[in-house]
Amino acid sequence: MNLNPHVAVFISNNSDKYDLIDTIISGNSIVQVKGLKGGLFSEITVNKYIEEERRHGHFDIKTISNNSLEHSSAGERKKALLTHIISNKPNYIIVDNIFDNLDAKSQRDIVNTLEQLSEQTLIVQIVNRKCDILSFIKNIYCLQDKSLVLVNDLEDLKNVGKKNFTISIPKPSLQILPDFNPLVKFKNVTVAYGNRTIVKDITWEINKGEFWQLLGPNGSGKSTLLSLITGDNIKAYHQDVTLFGVKKGSGESVWDIKKKIGYLSTELLRGFSRLDSIGNMIASGFFDTVGLYQTPTFEQIEIVRQWLDVLNMFEIRKRPFLSLSSGHKRLVLIARAMVKHPPLLILDEPSIGLDENDVALFSELINKIASESDTAILYVSHRKELGLNPDFMFQLTPDKMGSTGKRVQG
Template sequence: MKNTKHWAIFLSNNANKQVFIQQVLAKKATGILADLNQTEGLLFSSLTVNEFIDEENRHGFTALTKHLDRSLKSMSSGEQKKALLHYLVAQKPNYLILDNPFDNLDVAAQESLLAMLHKIAEHTSLVQLINRERDLLPFITHVASIEKNNQIVFHEDIQVFLEEYRQAQASTFVGILPPPIKQYNLEGQELIRFNKVNVSYGEKHILKEITWTIHKNEFWHLIGPNGSGKTTILSMITGDNPKGYGQDLVLFGKKKGSGETVWSIKDKIGYVTPAMTDLFSTSHTLEQMLISGFFDSIGLYIKPSELQIKLAQQWLVLIEMDKLAKKPFFMLSTGQQRMALVARAMVKHPPLLILDEAIAGLDDHNTALVVSLINKIANESTTTILYVSHRNETGLYPRNIFQLTPSQEGSTGVIMK
């Protein structure tokens, strides 16, 4: 490994990494990467995995899995990436471009992938594209960043660059949260209660005797490896999963199946997931998208009141995006979109805010912004927060942790202190 060069390219959410990748693979790299123009490289990316899955859907098999007894679709994210890495290395490239290799992997899968990359790095140069410093491979020898206008800046001293990089990420919001537009009259302190809840699909067991109570004004982290049932639990809380019927599951004071409606449940929940970004079309301005949070709708079909418009504008001032109010939502940066989604979920001050991988895919700067906003909501509102991720996030301080552990009989849950 001593004679093998390895590069880390830090990306912001404004960088066009696809242009960079195409440039390198087309042997048009510049600067200290110019040496790669005389060699052959391959791309290790989630997009590459998806291309093989599409091929599998069309033809029933792929070159990647022809020696395996499993399909790509049946594998976890970690298993898919391992299979891809074995396939690429077998072709003996001179270098590999690693596009955010640890994205969407739980802790165990990250450690396993890192061990593989350590061995590969002994004989193959690696070009790591990353959004987060915490994912930096320990054996990187050179570092660069892609700045505005896709300019590549190379940094001679890695430690000096990292110190300056960390200082640039710090962020906080100094304004106050806009007030709620209405009060939710919920008796008692309990919001959600699971009592020995089980979920199975045929012979596949998902959850085993989950017992968990979420109270008002708490900040929870639901954590567990990929496939441990986090999404299933969320679908039970939002009322979308029919498996909740006939079980000891209480949602906002009413036992599941006692006459509540899905809409009465959703009215009390603010929900954020990265996939929501695709729901807002070219016709939605940032302000319209934010106001739609009062109605839990995708688009505005009811004329908002003056108070709703005023509160939405106050949220935009808080997150320092008021000057972008009339800009189409789809034209905002990834970080701006994510901030707006959190604000949209909070405009009505719901009793429960669910943040499902709300930070996934963000660079360090935008992560710091979203973390700062989440902490502000936790400290200054009465909304209970349920943060869902398979990773801990630096600077985010949930007071309670509910951890899922998979088993053949279904995942069990335990409250961590």
Template sequence: MAIAHWTIFADNESDKDFLFKQLLEARELPHGFAALQGMQGGLLSPSEIDRYIEEEERHDHKILTRGKKQHLQTMSSGERKKALLNHLLKQPLDYLILDNPLDNLDVSSRADLLQLLEGLANKISLIQLVNRWEDSLPFRSTFYLLRKNQLSPIEDPITLLKQEHSRQFIQPVPQPLEPIPLSTPLLVSFKQVSVSYGEKPVLHEISWELKSGEYWQLSGPNGSGKTTLLSLITGESPKAYGQDITLFGKKKGSGESVWDIKEKLGYFTPAMTDRFSGYHSLENMLISGLYDSIGLYVKPSPAEQRLAQDWIAFLGMEALGKRYFHELSPGQQRLIMCVRAMIKHPPLLILDEPTTGLDDSSAAMVVDLVNRMAEASKCCIVFVSHRKEPGLKPQYTLVLKPDIAGSKGAIEVN
């Protein structure tokens, strides 16, 4: 008898935790999943990994990394998922639920995990929930669509795959209140920059220049040094001192302050979203980007309020203007955070994995937004991603390629 598998496509507003509870407790199984009645299941998900990380950090109780020196917190995304999978496979499971198993993995890590899961599919039932169509595992499945907490069967998933995403942002990009002065169009210059941590080399002889108006993608596998490279620009790494690095016309270590850099830099990474858990209006969220503050602690001027409203209109969110930031969907929050980083039109805008964890529709809107901002401004934009996003239109790509001496940089013209 063939082993049954299920593939569930979900958006970012779907209540997947409710679904996982239904499946694992098997009290009220959804229609179409009766075959799981009386079976033992397991869950491979980021929330489970977070639970084990917390157990290690709070109680020094190593479960997934028992017998190893390395802590779960210091592992890459792919290593963490493999550790949890190995732990689950030591149990007598009849089926396994996979929560976006390939998300946030580079090409090599995806291939490794995919090989493990394809072998597992010959032994037990797999239920995969994915937000991105390209992340669905390539074995025969029964297909479902999850919206909120409603699960519906899909007879022809190819129809959904072919749905076209129309461009969302056609209004003029709002201009800054006043331009930020620059002494040179050369914003960043790295010459033969190498970085090591202890005996571990991370970057090797990286040479890279960023100029006004350029549009870049920074890519490379997990652990290739993308975060380290960015920290040399943002001022968060002491490793920048003693290197041949010039930022906004000033040699690194020549007396520049962190605020000198922040004035000319816009930055966003999804982890920043958690800092805005209070009651922040959309207008105040955007205006806080002018002050580089977490929250707004000054009374905004009428001009600042008009600018924020112009951006809200640009995003098509006028109807959401009275809501608080934490009430928005993950996709809407991501758009607001990208605009918050852009609102002053910084000479350099860095967007670090802005589409990670998003469904296809939300990711496509972020890509459209970034493309539009690149077209209509003089900002130099750096889009950081381990995956090639459909529709992204960078002029250049810096690819970090791991090497025993540290990752080397290869520049591609798109």
């Protein structure tokens, strides 16, 4: 069978990915796969298997540590799914945004695996960033009006229609930023579970107004450090951890900590299922609720209006939040987190699944918040996004005795 050429399909966040996958599998859009046995390497497939695990109480796919998909990290899930698909010996594999949630080494491992597979298995890649297109794929299409159009030059995929955030971000209604530094202080922090040490001797400070990126490969302890900062990890009680001027274990509640933190992650997006408007979603940030159940004050309404102007969304403020693209949803949730100007804004893998246009918008807004507010920003990602400008980076390096960390200049 002629396995050439492999195909990449470049899409935006506004594309109907489910419809595209259906047309590929049917052979209506890519004739090479018609009648062949295929596999789908995608978060869509992962979610399907997790739902089956919940329904039937057992799991067919195990990670390398013999855990179920539901109780494994996103990176472990991807590796387990690819191994499962390959074991079924498909004629072709549709690979969808393969690099999300993976550190640099895991990305290289997956690329090497797919390169070897490409010698005998047809690869169809769905991608929303030019830099992620696999090097062995030479036939690249973009999705336009549900049709695939051949791209003769990658430069044809330049970002278009980029919006600039030209209006200054609004001031907070109540100045709750503390007058102490640091906001977060770790001194020789070590966290272990049983005989396994996750992080060892971490010393780190985050001061008011600083912009940090937390880096480290899968399993290096990034999530552990975040859980110590947000108050969700009881291990902090036995460590020299100070949060917002209060030594951990001095009587503060988890909610005292959380109300000083704005938080955004891709997992958080899954929790918003109500049909709230864009404007109400931003306003709900004043009350830390999912949905608006209280009437905002006139001052709060004015701040929401100003944020809508910043985002260029005032004219569509009554549209359902869920009608927005993935990237624009995240812009709204950032505004929601910032209406009270929290001392600390945490962005946990916030650019996963975004296309290049939305990444550019996201980066521009975060840079703007960093330069126009006293809110400290902690950005957690495997990627060093082009255009995003953190002041500092904290790098975790895995070790069998526990990951160590050090500050590096951004």
